[in-house]
Amino acid sequence: MNRFSYVRAESIDEAVREVVTDPTARFIAGGTNLIDLMKYNVERPERLIDITRLPLNEIEETDGGGLRVGALVTNDAAAHDPRIQARYPLLSSAIMAGASPQLRNAATTGGNLLQRTRCYYFYDSGTPCNKREPGTGCPASFGRNRIHAILGTSNHCIATHPSDMCVALAALEAVVHVAGPDGTRAISMADFHRLPGDTPEIDTNLRHGEMILAVELPPADFGTNYTYLKLRDRLSYAFALVSVAAALRIDGRTIAEARLALGGVAHKPWRDSEAENMLRGQAASAERFADVADYILRDAKAFDDNAFKIDLARRAIVTALSQAAAGTPQSQTDKRIQ
Incomplete structure (x- = not known):
């Protein structure tokens, strides 16, 4: 793991500003994926911006009859929230299918959306990987690829996205709310993640410095079937x-x-x-x-x-x-x- 500095942000504006001014900086909350990647030398941020003190850990009703799940709501809290269990049981079930109780107690909504692939070659810094180092090749295409993609692949990458929560959010047509240097905006789940194409190193359509604020669940009528x-x-x-x-x-x-x-x-x-x-x-x-x-x-x-x-x-x-x-x-x- 490389050396890094650490800052605890006291506001959303401060958190965004800290990342915008330092291209090597990363937001950190639960850290259940980022810390692993740092230990494997896959991610090497020189600065971590702690956002755990920001007011993003609530689940709130929306005016339209949906729910707004803050980026810092833990997976466990979301899965066991009575409103989610009653109105969006698909999401609760998907969350409970993932990880372990210990990880669900630490992992956050925002972090879940930003999980990176578990491709063997991506995690092994001693092998080539277009996602980790663009232009070096995709050994998974001709190597060990049992866990890899069968849809939407490219010559540059055949990795899969690992999240369970995101699959349910996609089906529920959730919307991701983000803040960045140019203000706030909303991104549909359909547009949030990317297919690899010729830029497999880019997982999402977030812009540099943008931070997830919440995921909005629109009104739904899928509580039974x-x-x-x-x-x-x-x-x-x-x-x-x-x-x-x-x-x-x-x-x-x-x-x-x-x-x-x-x-x-x-x-x-x-x-x-x-x-x-x-x-x-x-x-x-x-x-x-x-x-x-x-x-x-x-x-x-x-x-x-x-x-x-x-x-x-x-x-x-x-x-x-x-x-x-x-x-x-x-x-x-x-x-x-x-």
């Missing part, structure tokens, strides 16, 4: 090989509204609006769900070790939609697939 299904190598403390956040609004026997997002398969939470359109106005059936899965995975590309992910994702989509339609969400305590 939802599920977060996470498939992984072991039942706890493991990142998703494939995950599916599914939320439906069913009117009689017809799907009136559908939301679907995948994790573990791309550089960002993967959502396909056309696939959701295929569900609207249709009766819930395994055949329709299989058609939707095939459509989502129509451009999936496998590499040497991860071809199994395509079929795994197909079956996960069908199972998740079936669970959501039946109103039998996947339990995050008894993880046996229902």
Whole structure:
């Protein structure tokens, strides 16, 4: 780990100013990902700006009937908030599927959005990696790539985004509120994370110096027909090989509204609006769900070790939609697939 200086910000303006004036500076809150990256010499900030004293740790009602979750709200607090459990149980379930109780007590909402990939080569500073050092190559493309992406890849990077929370936020069409040197702005979850393209080192569309203030959850009606299904190598403390956040609004026997997002398969939470359109106005059936899965995975590309992910994702989509339609969400305590 490199040497660094430390400043505790007393205001949002001060925090932004400290980072804007020093290109090597980074915000730090829970630090559950950043500190690991510093220990591995992947991240080498020369200055850390502590934002833990800022007033960003509340969950508040919005005028439109949604919720605003502060950037410093811990994952545990968000998952167990009665309003989130009642109105956005998909989000609560996704959070509980991730990490461990100890990490959920420290990790924050803002930090969760900024998690970096767990690609083996990204974490190994002794190997090339376009995400860590642009222009050095992507050894995952021809090396060990069992956990890597099957959708939205490029010749420069096939890494996946690791967050469970972000998959649910994408399905719920959350909005990220940020502050920076040019003031505040809102970014939809669909636009917050990026596909690798030819700049895999850039994970998000945040501008230099911008800090996450909160995540806004719009009003939703997915309290009954939802599920977060996470498939992984072991039942706890493991990142998703494939995950599916599914939320439906069913009117009689017809799907009136559908939301679907995948994790573990791309550089960002993967959502396909056309696939959701295929569900609207249709009766819930395994055949329709299989058609939707095939459509989502129509451009999936496998590499040497991860071809199994395509079929795994197909079956996960069908199972998740079936669970959501039946109103039998996947339990995050008894993880046996229902």
